[in-house]
Amino acid sequence: MNIEASHHQSLRQLIATRKARVAVVGLGYVGLPLALTAHDEGFDTTGIDLDPERVNKVNQGDQVISYLAPGRIARAVDSGRFRATQDSAALAEADIVLICVPTPLTEAQEPDMRYVTAAAETIARHLRPGQLVVLESSVWPGATSTLVRPILETGALRAGADFFLGFSPEREDPGNDKFDTHTIPKVVGADDPLSLQLVEDFYRAIVTQAVPVSSAATAEAVKLVENSFRTVNIALVNELKTALEAMDVDVWEVIQAASTKPFGFMPFYPGPGIGGACIPVSPAYLSWRAIEAGSATPIIDLARTSNDAVPAALAARIATELIARNGSSAPAESQPLAGYKILLMGIAYKRDVEDTRRSPALVLLGELERLGAEVDYHDPYFPRLPEGGEFPTLAGRQSVALTAESLGRYEAVAIITDHSAPDYDLIAREAALIFDTRNVFEKAGIKVTGGRLVKV
Numbered sequence: 340m341n342i343e344a345s346h347h348q349s350l351r352q353l354i355a356t357r358k359a360r361v362a363v364v365g366l367g368y369v370g371l372p373l374a375l376t377a378h379d380e381g382f383d384t385t386g387i388d389l390d391p392e393r394v395n396k397v398n399q400g401d402q403v404i405s406y407l408a409p410g411r412i413a414r415a416v417d418s419g420r421f422r423a424t425q426d427s428a429a430l431a432e433a434d435i436v437l438i439c440v441p442t443p444l445t446e447a448q449e450p451d452m453r454y455v456t457a458a459a460e461t462i463a464r465h466l467r468p469g470q471l472v473v474l475e476s477s478v479w480p481g482a483t484s485t486l487v488r489p490i491l492e493t494g495a496l497r498a499g500a501d502f503f504l505g506f507s508p509e510r511e512d513p514g515n516d517k518f519d520t521h522t523i524p525k526v527v528g529a530d531d532p533l534s535l536q537l538v539e540d541f542y543r544a545i546v547t548q549a550v551p552v553s554s555a556a557t558a559e560a561v562k563l564v565e566n567s568f569r570t571v572n573i574a575l576v577n578e579l580k581t582a583l584e585a586m587d588v589d590v591w592e593v594i595q596a597a598s599t600k601p602f603g604f605m606p607f608y609p610g611p612g613i614g615g616a617c618i619p620v621s622p623a624y625l626s627w628r629a630i631e632a633g634s635a636t637p638i639i640d641l642a643r644t645s646n647d648a649v650p651a652a653l654a655a656r657i658a659t660e661l662i663a664r665n666g667s668s669a670p671a672e673s674q675p676l677a678g679y680k681i682l683l684m685g686i687a688y689k690r691d692v693e694d695t696r697r698s699p700a701l702v703l704l705g706e707l708e709r710l711g712a713e714v715d716y717h718d719p720y721f722p723r724l725p726e727g728g729e730f731p732t733l734a735g736r737q738s739v740a741l742t743a744e745s746l747g748r749y750e751a752v753a754i755i756t757d758h759s760a761p762d763y764d765l766i767a768r769e770a771a772l773i774f775d776t777r778n779v780f781e782k783a784g785i786k787v788t789g790g791r792l793v794k795v
């Protein structure tokens with residue numbers, strides 16, 4: 340047996356017997372659930388993160404991600420087969436290394452591959468024959484083979500022969516209580532057959548279904564296509580909302596009825612704009628790479644521009660409605676909402692998660708303040724807005740308690756993020772005017788009795 344076949348055989352064996360040791364680089368929203376899943380399926384797992392606070396909290400079993408099952412992290416730590424560390428030397432001990440570091444955008448809205456490059460450089464320093472490295476971060480098609488592979492090959496080891504390399508896109512959906520890391524099918528791709536078989540073997544061992552594709556670039560494209568599909572459809576449904584409203588037709592009712600078609604239609608819902616580290620970002624990776632490859636993605640680009648414009652349009656709509664009802668005592672035209680107090684419900688970028696990355700709620704808050712309003716927020720996940728976020732001027736703001744008395748202080752309450760915890764019955768009774776971007780009240784059958792409801 341040649342040397343690559345023997346490395347391949349022994350790693351297959353280690354995976355089959357759950358003796359392979361797994362290292363996950365980056366213990367964020369993606370890496371931590373993945374590391375826990377590898378552990379839960381029987382693998383000795385080490386999570387490596389640069390952030391000492393994250394490492395300490397994980398090792399103490401703290402509930403650092405609210406929607407993970409209570410006690411799951413603590414149970415993993417107690418098992419003795421799961422740990423977090425800042426020390427990258429742990430990479431040398433691992434048989435399988437999974438990279439889950441951020442892939443944001445630069446200021447110029449282009450792929451920021453700094454974290455992937457840095458992680459690959461660290462892995463390269465510890466790389467040893469027989470290891471399998473899998474990139475999970477969302478990247479442009481070609482990044483694994485043209486960016487990560489050359490870094491890993493700076494020493495004497497070669498991918499597909501001395502070590503193995505693949506890509507498997509993350510499909511984590513924070514807060515989704517129907518699917519989790521274990522039950523979401525996993526697409527796997529690699530550029531050589533030995534690597535592909537190992538990536539497939541490993542994911543088959545930890546998730547219910549692995550879906551092999553012919554190359555790493557194909558697997559990378561799968562992720563960007565999934566997110567671009569969402570981006571375009573969200574832009575479309577927000578456009579439809581505005582157009583149908585002008586015709587006095589309720590888009591929510593239309594979507595509900597259209598969803599009864601058993602084929603060819605998939606419901607998307609209007610909202611206050613898109614957020615998170617994923618949907619607003621991945622399509623930009625695809626557009627950037629398309630231009631580099633001599634092509635273009637005008638539909639995706641238009642959808643991105645359209646989605647980015649939603650929070651400002653919503654602020655303008657709220658201003659128009661408020662002024663039409665109550666008039667404006669604004670000293671300047673640029674501040675038509677001077678004197679108005681508005682409460683935003685939900686500041687996280689989506690329901691039931693403690694994540695404000697690229698949250699449209701924060702953009703809206705800034706816009707309403709620019710128009711002169713005094714804006715407060717209520718969000719059970721953010722008693723206080725943290726320092727060091729993307730919106731530094733908002734750091735330190737505190738969530739307002741939801742009471743009949745506090746609700747009485749605002750000219751309007753706007754439902755932005757439809758967390759499940761707040762008492763919407765109370766809002767329905769006490770708020771003077773409600774702007775509902777999520778159709779919360781109608782969906783839950785809550786009758787608004789205190790003031791007026793405007794679906795925006």
Ligand SMILES: NC(=O)c1ccc[n+]([C@@H]2O[C@H](COP(=O)([O-])OP(=O)(O)OC[C@H]3O[C@@H](n4cnc5c(N)ncnc54)[C@H](O)[C@@H]3O)[C@@H](O)[C@H]2O)c1
Pocket residue numbers: 364365366367368369370387388389390393439440441442454457458461475476477478509510511512513616617620
């Ligand atoms: N959050 C999601 O819902 C989601 C869903 C699908 C895909 N993704 C993709 O998954 C990737 C990771 O996203 P995330 O949301 O988990 O990010 P995150 O910011 O929550 O976590 C990333 C972690 O990596 C750590 N880190 C950064 N560089 C490191 C390094 N060199 N070594 C060790 N640790 C390092 C950070 O300290 C942080 O804890 C991104 O490419 C993202 O686009 C995210």
